[in-house]
Amino acid sequence: MTGEITGVVLMFLLTVLLAYPLGKYISKVFQGEKTLTDFMNPLERFIYRICGINVKDTMTWKQFLRSMLTINMLWLLYAFFLLLFQDKLPLNPDGNPAQTPDLAFNTAISFLVNCDLQHYSGESGLTYFTQLFVITFLMFVSAATGISALIAVLNGLREKTTQNLGNFWVIFTKSITRILLPLSIVTAVLLAFNGTPTSFDGKDSIVTLQGDSVQVSRGPAAAMIAIKHVGTNGGGWFGVNSAHPLENPNYFTNMLEMFMQMIVPLALIFALGFYLKRRKLARVIFGVMTIGTLLLLIPTIVTEVSGNPAISRLGVSQVTGAMEGKEVRFGPAASAYWSIVTTVISTGSVNSMHDSSMAASGLMEMLGMMINAFYGGCGVGILNYLIYIIIAVFISGLMVGRTPEFMGHKVEAREVKIAALVTLLSAFLIKAFTALAAFMVVHHPQIGWAVQPANWLNNPSYHGFSEMLYEYTSANANNGSGFEGLGDNNIFWNVTTGFVLILARFLPIIAPVAIVGLMANKKFIPDSPGTLRTDSWTFGMMTLAVIIVVNALSYFPALALGPIAEYFSLK
């Protein structure tokens, strides 16, 4: 067990250690300084030329958002139609069928918004063509969209007063060529060498030791699995995601995938410090996020390692911890670590089945997604954190007797309104839709749908409730992991989660960009001794308190009926 824990600590420390220089590098990239990857220059110039992008164009926050949202809309249509007609397209050696319209709607949105809620299994639900040109493509552009929004926000905070948040097209292109692509190539090569398939051949057929003939799905998987983690996407090539032996063959690849899903979000925090020349602020943000993550992680590891009390009561020894739904090659500690990292960071890939996590772990996983600002997804994690900062700045500004200000700009009614709306949005989407689903299960279990609500849930009672709650929480957080055990490939779930996904993605991106756009237009107020320093640990703790209280107040009753009730019943 000590070895397992050491592995987890090592993974974490290694990630932090390398995130720091990567952050410095990212900051240099967007400041236009000389970097190692300047060999990408010709490629970028080529892209700008054929796309007619003028590098010198500046954008206001409205123009920036318009560009970003327009191109995202085009990608959505593109993805939807390819998925709808994938059976007619090449590179389909296994002869997989087209997706139904509701599934294509859900899948296209899901990958566009960096969520990757998969209501299908990759082996049968997609073709190699759509895996590459829809899924892998969207994995790159969705991560780059998040990073671009963050850089726009940083541009607004960097200047004393400015209209210009930078050129979306340039930032977006550089996010891919300078960050996502290089990291993905390295990851893909390492994965391929460790046994992840990289082939265009169809299913392989083997005879097992028992003498059964088994069909094994393959494909150019390594490339996709690389960006799946680097871009905090999380959608698996195979149905069971990184619990699959070909998607995540051994402990080394487990560490690699773990490392790769954390590195960009962590590096972006440090990049913020370098880019804004406020390293202390970055350290405080990193510190608060780390404390938050540890608060979720430590109970989870302890719970999983100590095993299931119900089994213990049967007199069964559980020296290996709670192993239901876990891979023997990873063990409970590494699985617990993964399950928290993947939920605090909006990756949503899994190497164990969260449906089988202990109730307390399930609670922590859901909390990670509800908060969605401890590290968080590529770019968007910090943007979510910024919303909490705005609320914390406002309340603590009042508490020290000064009109609240952040980074030299007053936080007034308009900014508070936007931040409050976004905070409200999460609570609304998660709870309203879970309530709708619960309502259907209770009052219309036999309604004449293809999949009746009575058949949605694999488990009755609290756990069934958690399955529904988890699904919408995951959709709202753009996380994409599933509690599974939920019959979700049907019109109800495909359509409702689709709407949750798209609202929960773009409004929380629009909001911080708008807030910063508005603030950057205001007069700059230099710091004075009376200014509340937002890069102090006191303020950091205030932000943490706001995060905890807002989420506890929003979700406590729902959690009490799901994982908390289950936890106390098991005890």
Add this chain to the structure above:
Amino acid sequence: MSQRKRDIKLFDPTLLGTAIRQSFVKLNPRAMIKNPVMFTVEIGTAVMLAVVIYQLITGDLAEGQLWYNITIFAILFLTVLFANFAEALAEARGKAQAESLRRTREETPAKKLTTNGNSYKGEITIVASSALKMGELFVCETGDIIPIDGEIVEGIATIDESAITGESAPVIRESGGDKSSVTGGTKVLSDRIVVKVTTQPGESFLDKMIALVEGASRQKTPNEIALTILLAAFTLIFIIVCVTLKPFADYANTPITIAAFISLFVCLIPTTIGGLLSAIGIAGMDRALRANVIAKSGKAVETAGDIDVLLLDKTGTITIGNRKATNFYPAPGIDEKEFIGYTALSSLSDETPEGRSIIELANQKGVTSRPEAGMEFISFSAETRSSGVKTASGTDIRKGAFDAIRNMAVKAGYRVPAETESQVEKISSNGGTPLVVAVNNQIKGVIELQDIIKPGIQERFERLRKMGVKTVMVTGDNPLTAKYIAEKAGVDDFIAEAKPEDKMNYIRKEQASGKLVAMMGDGTNDAPALAQADVGVAMNSGTQAAKEAGNMVDLDNDPTKLIEIVEIGKQLLITRGTLTTFSIANDVAKYFAIVPALFIASIPALQALNIMGLASPQSAILSAVIFNAIIIPLLIPLALKGVAYKPIGASALLRRNLLIYGLGGIIVPFIGIKLIDMVLGVFM
């Protein structure tokens, strides 16, 4: 006017009556909707009333027992009343404060003057002060109460302003210049003045202030609006929580009564701050009024808390108005006692404060002089720039500015001692004023006059520095003197040889770099700067133009008042912030009381969440709702008095307030709810 000076008690019985009456009047939904948080509570109360009526008619017990629903209804009703009461009490107090100021001037007989042409002689008719219109003239003579605010157009008078300022020393007001303004309610002690009415009846500053407090024209400040939005957002979150709880509970096979739903909702929404928010704002204005400052808007008080730069006039603010003699430096070869004797003699008839301070210092040094018969006093004139005395024996003692006395001496053929000259320079560079004394044109020595820095002013500036406020001294002195005094008093910056436009430029410069500037002024030439400053405090003794330009008027004419105003502004924000934090932190305990209570019947495992060990679901919910209601009146004193401001730096202040109101806000309700539950246990 001892009545006004009496501090109004927090729960003055007469005010309580008004406030209680108003709490019911304010139940009108059209008034309630301005406060979204309390408005939703009112709706909840109405729903409970409907439930109770329905039960009374049908006898249906599906929604719980009748007594229980009636109790919940009553507590909710009280919650709304308590919130209204807080606001009404704050209003009543502010109004009482302002009314007592206003009372003095109402129905004072006024001697209205009807003039012919430009001479201020004409027919005088006695009318009521309320009948005076703007631009009309009235006369005040010895013993008259000035009926209304105005500006002296003719004459000079000593006036007792103690009714307004509490300061018993009479002040001089005269036509022209910056001291021409008189306030209604003050009393003319001597002489006769002709005054022009400057305000319409009912539109004086005081009237405006009363209107602000009464709520008729009280507009929410930007900060209040932002906070209301945040509170509305929290309210919406809890609407979502409560509405979705219905299907969740259905899923868990738990029936939840309407009473339980509404109780949960009312407990969760920030009723504490919602109920006290407007009271806090009114109390802020009231505190300003109590400090004898009339703010023209709530926003002005709030802005005062944000001030970065404070422009202060040297004289009267940093130094006590007058210079004082601090040292005698006899010229070489002159006996000190002899020299002091001359200076004392020359100052005997000198009624200026400087002159008196010389006598005082001479007495301290053991030299006393008596007036001699036939002494002729020569008063100061701009021409000679000296004053002095001629004794009967023909000795001519003069004291005055160095160059004036030097000219006299040189003209008479005397030499200027080098020591004296160097002494003069030394005194100047130390921020003092040298006064050279000559006897029969022969220089005998130098008196050092120094500005006396007000006692305790350094500490006040230190306090301001800790608040993050930069202090700037404005003075007509030369840069050398200004620098010396600035350093000694501990101000951060100074404007020397200041002309009115220098103030203006300084304010503009600071504002351009994003700072908020406050200043105090009284003269007409201060008006543009007062208007330009973010917080401009005009002295009540100042001209009408100055008062119009500023956004506050200080009745005491006390230049250090700005410091108090800044603290009042900060206190206002802090009170809002801490009570918001407290209110939201309270929800943690309320959740632990109500959520297990709701589900314990169907999910016994949730008993583990009942960490307070409350007796029964019913008493748990009742306890939470009762706590939620009574915390409002309990916090009224804090809301009205304001949370104490401590200038200990922003981060330290945040830590302190988080600890008290954040952590306290989490812990207090756990104890409170448990106690109430134990009390209820006796009855249930």
